[in-house]
Amino acid sequence: MSSNPNQRSAPADFPPPAAKSDKDWRAILTEDQYRVMRHQGTEAAWSSALNGEKRSGAFLCAACQAPLFASDDKYDSGSGWPSFTRPVDKQAVDTSVDHKLIVPRTEVHCSACGGHLGHVFEDGPRPTGLRYCINGVALDFKPEAPQATASHTPTDD
Template identity: 45%
Template sequence: MQDERDKDRPVRKTDDEWREQLAPEQYQVARQGATERAFTGRYWDHWEPGAYRCVGCGIPLFESSTKFDAGCGWPSYYEPVNSEVIDRIVDNSHGMVRIEVRCNNCGSHLGHVFPDGPQPTGERFCINSAAIDFSAEK
């Protein structure tokens, strides 16, 4: 899943370093672009206050206040913490056109964004639990 943008990202690691840092499912999702099965991830039905961070670099990506139940089986958010943390990439795989979202800091695959979310943005960031960690609000 290497991308030409990865050479310019603040966090860069070798494949061996990623494999050492991440659990096997996290590596498959975050570094190889896999998708966990719906309704199986740790955070799809998680509603504690706090922040969801990238498993690759720890940068905050989403706040719990923007999480909503989309009924799709993956954690869904209507916006990231800011426009700088997410990289949007056109994804033509699986016979469809989607917008993949990656961590802009380390390039980890997070999931996809769709134009069917609630207001105020109308977007649904459909994120794999294996790509994020949760930090409870203090």
């Protein structure tokens, strides 16, 4: 993971990545989440229900529940993975260079727990021009609570 001077700390009840053993991660994550988030795997394209998620809400890290992306920044990139134009804030994610393929890519990690999320590419829409291509298995979705409507009961005056 690259050094980030603005890196935020993990939630108080979540130890930093170094404090968790492999056994701890396996107990917290599903097999697919573990493969993707702890070993930089990739889920199959079009396999995540979150790819088609259109409700308002927040996309959280599946490992530590840190807020990562907002539904307002999600779009259909046609790539087969949930895609976003930006993280919820600059400190939500960290990046590093991934040399696993012939062309280096920018890998995206959760800043709070270090979990691998996916990659970011410079072929996204305006205003950022970025496409955060994220494995759905690395995310949890928290829908926005419905707004309460005030009920008006007519009264006899």
